Amino acid sequence: MRGRCLPATRKIPVILTCRWVIIAQAPCSPNAGIMTSVRFIHCADLHIDTPFRGLSQVAKDIAKTLGEATFTSFENIIDLAVANHVDFVVIAGDVYDSSDRSLRAQFAFRDGLGRLAEHGIPSFVAFGNHDPVSGWSNSLEWPELAHRFGAKEVDVCQVTRGGTIVASVHGMSFGKATVTDDLSSQFEPHRSGVPEIAVLHANVGSNTGHAPYAPTTVPLLAKRGFDYWALGHVHRHQVLRTEAPAIVYPGCSQSRHPNETGAKGCCLVTLSDSGAPDVRFVPTDVVRYRQERVDVSSCATIDAIQRIVEEACDRLSEEADGRHLVMRLALAGRTPLQRELLQGDTHVGLEERLREGLLGRSPWVWLERLTLETRGAYDIQALRAQQDFTGDMVRAYTSLLDSDSDALPQLRAEIETDLRTWAGYRHLTQPSDDEIRYLAERAMHETLNLTAGED
Numbered sequence: 161m162r163g164r165c166l167p168a169t170r171k172i173p174v175i176l177t178c179r180w181v182i183i184a185q186a187p188c189s190p191n192a193g194i195m196t197s198v199r200f201i202h203c204a205d206l207h208i209d210t211p212f213r214g215l216s217q218v219a220k221d222i223a224k225t226l227g228e229a230t231f232t233s234f235e236n237i238i239d240l241a242v243a244n245h246v247d248f249v250v251i252a253g254d255v256y257d258s259s260d261r262s263l264r265a266q267f268a269f270r271d272g273l274g275r276l277a278e279h280g281i282p283s284f285v286a287f288g289n290h291d292p293v294s295g296w297s298n299s300l301e302w303p304e305l306a307h308r309f310g311a312k313e314v315d316v317c318q319v320t321r322g323g324t325i326v327a328s329v330h331g332m333s334f335g336k337a338t339v340t341d342d343l344s345s346q347f348e349p350h351r352s353g354v355p356e357i358a359v360l361h362a363n364v365g366s367n368t369g370h371a372p373y374a375p376t377t378v379p380l381l382a383k384r385g386f387d388y389w390a391l392g393h394v395h396r397h398q399v400l401r402t403e404a405p406a407i408v409y410p411g412c413s414q415s416r417h418p419n420e421t422g423a424k425g426c427c428l429v430t431l432s433d434s435g436a437p438d439v440r441f442v443p444t445d446v447v448r449y450r451q452e453r454v455d456v457s458s459c460a461t462i463d464a465i466q467r468i469v470e471e472a473c474d475r476l477s478e479e480a481d482g483r484h485l486v487m488r489l490a491l492a493g494r495t496p497l498q499r500e501l502l503q504g505d506t507h508v509g510l511e512e513r514l515r516e517g518l519l520g521r522s523p524w525v526w527l528e529r530l531t532l533e534t535r536g537a538y539d540i541q542a543l544r545a546q547q548d549f550t551g552d553m554v555r556a557y558t559s560l561l562d563s564d565s566d567a568l569p570q571l572r573a574e575i576e577t578d579l580r581t582w583a584g585y586r587h588l589t590q591p592s593d594d595e596i597r598y599l600a601e602r603a604m605h606e607t608l609n610l611t612a613g614e615d
């Protein structure tokens with residue numbers, strides 16, 4: 161396999177120095193002999209050496225695994241590329257975190273690409289907002305087969321196998337962290353008859369969970385005439401379009417905080433002239449984050465809660481397929497234990513007890529946080545009929561839940577009157593009726609916990 165790169169504007173192809181020999185590997189490749197089919201790995205948002213947030217008190221060995229997780233996940237991607245004899249690997253930005261510009265991360269990344277090169281696998285890197293071209297050390301020597309896209313124009317690289325061009329990879333990097341132009345508009349396919357892949361770090365479709373850099377849309381990308389858009393930036397794996405051109409975010413390769421839940425990894429992609437793009441998500445993460453609600457309404461004792469939590473962790477561990485787990489658990493459901501759960505330091509004590517109970521597992525499970533979303537097992541209808549303070553209070557709250565009552569519009573009007581003179585009022589958004597009802601129900605239960613006995 162050979163590769164050559166040329167800026168899109170240049171007429172004369174510049175052939176990269178290609179000293180590697182892939183011929184010996186070619187018979188092993190599932191793609192051998194099918195010249196119009198290419199297979200590659202698409203990854204992004206590696207954030208190598210990023211500090212893990214919200215996990216300051218973890219045990220030492222757990223902290224060590226967490227510290228290495230982004231490195232190991234990247235190693236797993238390289239292993240996957242080598243094992244699958246892919247034609248090339250594309251990385252769509254955010255290799256490291258801009259906050260620390262870790263040299264160790266840059267070394268690890270460079271060495272990983274070096275390992276690909278040793279196996280004759282070219283790599284193509286478009287830098288993003290966390291690792292713009294200006295942020296990289298100039299003192300690193302890169303493997304010849306690793307191509308880093310520039311920030312001034314779109315580079316076009318051709319991948320060849322046995323002297324025949326089998327794909328072209330187009331890409332462009334962020335020159336600085338903040339790019340507000342639609343860079344995708346600068347991409348032009350060559351329509352040379354081979355699969356054409358575009359690599360870019362970009363916010364497609366105004367994803368509000370991420371900074372609006374290099375903004376573009378699915379329809380704009382779809383009409384540019386490529387076969388595959390290899391995107392980076394959004395940390396959740398998403399296939400925005402399945403037919404050619406497939407438009408794909410692989411998501412980050414390893415979760416880094418409790419809100420990045422579920423499997424993380426990269427995409428193994430096969431493009432051929434027959435059939436739709438084949439995009440297979442492959443998990444490469446080492447530590448998986450889960451957020452779960454555990455219904456404890458069947459638990460009559462605190463010990464029963466511990467047992468049910470441990471059962472939930474068994475199940476989640478199994479789903480994580482041998483990976484370590486960081487859990488954020490919420491206890492939910494109506495429980496006669498509600499008063500006790502809310503008393504003094506019961507919550508903290510239970511959290512510690514559950515955490516300790518999960519220690520010693522292999523792979524390990526770390527309870528990052530336990531929240532209480534339980535409610536008391538109150539008979540609301542009976543309380544509503546009572547002619548006392550509790551009855552008045554329950555009637556007031558439940559009238560907000562009743563869609564025939566005018567209590568909710570009245571409450572809205574009162575809130576409006578109280579807040580209108582406040583300077584921050586214009587920044588507020590109106591809560592929906594359902595949100596107000598949800599809060600009213602929670603407030604009613606909190607008040608009952610403080611005032612009423614349990615049935």
Ligand SMILES: [Mn+2]
Nearest residue numbers: 205254290393
């Ligand atoms: Mn990122």
